[in-house]
Amino acid sequence: MSTSHPLAETHSASGITAASQVFNALKQDLIRGRFTAGEKLAISALKSRYQVGLSPLREALNRLAAYGLLEQLNQRGFRVPTLDASELADIAHLRTQLECMALVQAFQAGDAEWESQLLAAQHRLRRADQTPGEIERWEQAHQHFHRTLLAPSGSPWLLRFIEQLHDQFDRYRRLAPSDPATRELLDQHHAELVTLALARHAGEARELLELHIHLSHQIAKGACPSEA
Amino acid sequence: MSTSHPLAETHSASGITAASQVFNALKQDLIRGRFTAGEKLAISALKSRYQVGLSPLREALNRLAAYGLLEQLNQRGFRVPTLDASELADIAHLRTQLECMALVQAFQAGDAEWESQLLAAQHRLRRADQTPGEIERWEQAHQHFHRTLLAPSGSPWLLRFIEQLHDQFDRYRRLAPSDPATRELLDQHHAELVTLALARHAGEARELLELHIHLSHQIAKGACPSEA
DNA sequence: TCATTCCAGAAAATCGATTTTTGCAAAAAA
DNA sequence: TTTTTTGCAAAAATCGATTTTCTGGAATGA
Secondary structure, three states: OOOOOOOOOOOOOOOOOHHHHHHHHHHHHHHOOOOOOOOEOOHHHHHHHHOOOHHHHHHHHHHHHHHOOOEEOOOOOEEOOOOOHHHHHHHHHHHHHHHHHHHHHHHHHOOHHHHHHHHHHHHHHHHOOOOHHHHHHHHHHHHHHHHHHHOOOOOHHHHHHHHHHHHHHHHHHOOOOOOHHHHHHHHHHHHHHHHHHHHOOHHHHHHHHHHHHHHHHHHHHHHOOOOO | OOOOOOOOOOOOOOOOOHHHHHHHHHHHHHHOOOOOOOOEEOHHHHHHHHOOOHHHHHHHHHHHHHHOOOEEOOOOOEEOOOOOHHHHHHHHHHHHHHHHHHHHHHHHHOOHHHHHHHHHHHHHHHHOOOOHHHHHHHHHHHHHHHHHHHOOOOOHHHHHHHHHHHHHHHHHHOOOOOOHHHHHHHHHHHHHHHHHHHHOOHHHHHHHHHHHHHHHHHHHHHHOOOOO
16 A cells, blocks of 8 residues: 545546546556555555545456456455566566567558657657656556557457556566666667668567567566565 | 346355356356347346346446456446457457467476366367257357366466457357357367377467367357348 | 364445436427 | 427436454363
């Protein structure tokens, strides 16, 4: 657990269900690592933290459990999944496989509109700082970049799974320390990916994406409980 | 919608949460096609159909929406997803990719225990009839066979996605008509897959699995709304 | 001493009622 | 006629209270 967290200043953003709001807020907090891995969530605490009633809260918890960001114990509530090096390896490996598939498809289907959106996304990512105060903006730009890169892939289910794995992966990555030099290197990958995308060099892009995920994996490992 | 459906004779099977029970029952009914594709679910009707209160019912609906067996409209409840030929193609294609990946891994990791379980699963599948009265038993044996085939793959997330796609695929397959000759052919595949698995002929098995899914896809197409 | 049973207190799950939102139809205005 | 507004029933979403289940420690018995 961590600091307090008001859900919304302006009471109830119009037309959006309370359950969805808690879902999104909780999802973000889980990915950001605001809860301790393995922690059992006290429902009444969440209730006051997010300022909602039991029903929408429980609906959000159920959705998150189905999504894989929470574990549901039989009659003992919900718990934050633990971090585990072998699971991270599984996630990283699958990400590589699935994202490479989507990348090749995107290269075939991507049109001029996609190219401009990709350039725009990369530009926004470049401009965002990874400084503590701006980290959320950067994270959003980063996610948007990777999403844009693969978007033209005509496979909704593939993109869905990739998104899910990305969220899982980020649980680790955002908790792990990283040095500026490595961050710089990763950011360089983004730029090179754009270049390769515009030129439709699928093979090279594929290799670079593999490398990109592999390096991210190395960093993310830092979040795993130390080995005995 | 269809016929009535009592959830449980013996009120509340011990230790299992009501929400989970509705979840499972609803999930099965959705996969079996007991609801019309595109239908909007009347919550109060489900309430009496499954004999539960609102809270556990809504929790189940939320979980199913996160799983992809329901769509959640903004403030207008839940609807059964429509059947669409292009989505089916996406599902079938992805199944091929993912299951082939898992198959190769399973062939490497599978041990003697796996081999016997696989033989057992295939035997049970052979003995089960696809007659109307026995169809549920066959479906269960069929699912168990495919699950066993890929089980040794060391990738929990891959298996999770495969399971999810399988459920999606079955929504189509179970609605589509099939002739006995084709069914016989598919069942032959199962037997051959076992043979190839025992011999660890990954390449041939891979091709056969591709063919198997492709043929299933052809059948499942029959469930899609007719083209204009 | 160790294992088992029993008993609050706490937490989760569920229910019934209330509040909010939607959908539709009838009335009013253009 | 066509479009917009208004009002009301139906449905969804949410709340507060109740019921059920779990947990850990004290009491009991071996």
